[in-house]
Amino acid sequence: MxxxxxxxxxxxxxxxxxxxxxxxxxxxxxxxxxxxxxxxxxxxxxxxxxxxxxxxxxxxxxxxxxxxxxxxxxxxxxxxxxxxxxRKEGAAHFHHHLVCMECGTVEEIVEDLLEDVEKKVEDQWQFQVKDHRLTFHGICRHCQQKNKESN
Amino acid sequence: MxxxxxxxxxxxxxxxxxxxxxxxxxxxxxxxxxxxxxxxxxxxxxxxxxxxxxxxxxxxxxxxxxxxxxxxxxxxxxxxxxxxxxRKEGAAHFHHHLVCMECGTVEEIVEDLLEDVEKKVEDQWQFQVKDHRLTFHGICRHCQQKNKESN
DNA sequence: TGTGTTATTGATAATCATTTACACTTGATA
DNA sequence: TATCAAGTGTAAATGATTATCAATAACACA
CATH class of the missing domain: 1.10.10.10 (Winged helix-like DNA-binding domain superfamily/Winged helix DNA-binding domain)
Incomplete structure (x- = not known):
């Protein structure tokens, strides 16, 4: 600290x-x-x-x-x-987020999922990527479970 | 129309x-x-x-x-x-955006870059993906060119 | 053709996150 | 110590969005 x-x-x-x-x-x-x-x-x-x-x-x-x-x-x-x-020290990028559309909780993914995608963007669109933001919207594990139980 | x-x-x-x-x-x-x-x-x-x-x-x-x-x-x-x-008809997803940090223009990518990534998220985090938003921030082709010329 | 019901509208005010203005402190430097 | 810029707290301003509410339109049915 x-x-x-x-x-x-x-x-x-x-x-x-x-x-x-x-x-x-x-x-x-x-x-x-x-x-x-x-x-x-x-x-x-x-x-x-x-x-x-x-x-x-x-x-x-x-x-x-x-x-x-x-x-x-x-x-x-x-x-x-x-x-x-x-920002995590040394982290060059935003982490990614999973936003649950039912309960609203936000989970983190710290792993970089986009290395390949970035490379593709740089090659194919000649766009020099400095940063990115990626958010998934969907149903979290917990709410999936709840839904299953209530059916 | x-x-x-x-x-x-x-x-x-x-x-x-x-x-x-x-x-x-x-x-x-x-x-x-x-x-x-x-x-x-x-x-x-x-x-x-x-x-x-x-x-x-x-x-x-x-x-x-x-x-x-x-x-x-x-x-x-x-x-x-x-x-x-x-939304483009039949498009299940947001398209992706390239936002230039210098001139502010926004370019579109309509191609789905994230099929593999989504699959990974669903498997690895058991998160049921309904939608996503992906934005890259960086330098566009045009500004890269301009910068090169002014050096 | 009327009539009641309901959804929709436009104008306006209210809300709420964020910025700005401004007068006051602080802290470094001459 | 005097000076000056940077930083601060308070309060007011801003600007996007939402809520309110009376007026209107659309429609279903007598």
């Missing part, structure tokens, strides 16, 4: 930004709740527990900054809210 | 909705500007040219309805606006 924060601090400095206490508090929440797809509001409330004087706008500004620096991923599941995830 | 509208009309009837003049005007705009990723506002303005009395709320309602019936795809490129595309 502390190491990760130290590295983020350096990364910010490299771009001539500072890791202010407010920014650090936000990063700590993201670190504690990694992979939780928190909205800005969620993060704001969690940050407030530790540092009640912090403002929502600052959280938004921090998330925007971290997003630009590719430290967090800003993701969008189609409900009108952006969600933020700390 | 007329055939397509006729089929949409039937599809609406099957779900006990009517193809009102307002809805038809909206569908016609979508047909004329297929694959243009229009926002609700864009569509509203285009509909207004033909039928000035139509209201923005009605356009939203129509798009919502068409979206539920899977006649249009509601897509989201991460700017705070939903965009709407008439």
């Amino acid at each position: 502390e190491h990760r924060i130290e590295r983020i601090k350096k990364q910010l400095h490299a771009e001539s930004y500072k890791l202010t206490p407010q920014r650090e508090a936000t990063v700590r929440v993201l670190l504690e709740r990694e992979e939780d797809h928190l909205s800005a509001e969620d993060i704001y409330l969690l940050v407030k527990e530790k540092a009640p004087e912090i403002g929502l706008a600052t959280v938004y500004r921090t998330l925007e900054l971290l997003s630009e620096l590719k430290i967090v991923d800003k993701i969008n599941f189609g409900d009108g809210v952006s969600r933020y995830d700390l | 007329e055939h397509r509208i006729e089929r949409i009309k039937k599809q609406l009837h099957a779900e006990s909705y009517k193809l009102t003049p307002q809805r038809e005007a909206t569908v016609r705009v979508l047909l004329e500007r297929e694959e243009d990723h229009l926002s609700a506002e864009d569509i509203y303005l285009l509909v207004k040219e033909k039928a000035p009395e139509i209201g923005l709320a009605t356009v939203y309602r129509t798009l919502e309805l068409l979206s539920e019936l899977k006649i249009v795809d509601k897509i989201n490129f991460g700017d705070g606006v939903s965009r709407y595309d008439l």
Whole structure:
């Protein structure tokens, strides 16, 4: 945890930004709740527990900054809210998501499913891929089971 | 064009909705500007040219309805606006998008790149895939060329 | 032709996530 | 210490979308 924060601090400095206490508090929440797809509001409330004087706008500004620096991923599941995830270190890509259309849970796939596909896109469309977002919508294991039982 | 509208009309009837003049005007705009990723506002303005009395709320309602019936795809490129595309007939899936990070243009891929990947997801995660969204972010052919020339 | 019922509409206001404006702090540097 | 830019919190503004509601249209039936 502390190491990760130290590295983020350096990364910010490299771009001539500072890791202010407010920014650090936000990063700590993201670190504690990694992979939780928190909205800005969620993060704001969690940050407030530790540092009640912090403002929502600052959280938004921090998330925007971290997003630009590719430290967090800003993701969008189609409900009108952006969600933020700390990017796994060294991860060049978004992970993929399985969104259940019945219960709404979101599962992660960290494995890169798209190596071949990316290669194809680069070759066939001469499009230089920097990043991608892949979301599957469907029925999760759990809901499939439930449906089977209720029939 | 007329055939397509006729089929949409039937599809609406099957779900006990009517193809009102307002809805038809909206569908016609979508047909004329297929694959243009229009926002609700864009569509509203285009509909207004033909039928000035139509209201923005009605356009939203129509798009919502068409979206539920899977006649249009509601897509989201991460700017705070939903965009709407008439789904290609018989297309079971969203098409894929190449979003250029420099000039912002969006290119389509209609070919299904994910058959294998979907199969893997179904097997490995027992997740029953109904739909997916895949967006690549990177540099388009055109901007790659421009960058090369300016160096 | 009327009449009741229901869905649909347009205008408008409300909502809600996100941004912006602005006056105030802070922290580094001269 | 004085200065200056960067960063902050509060509050107001913005902009997309949704909800509300009275008016209208469509239709089924007397």
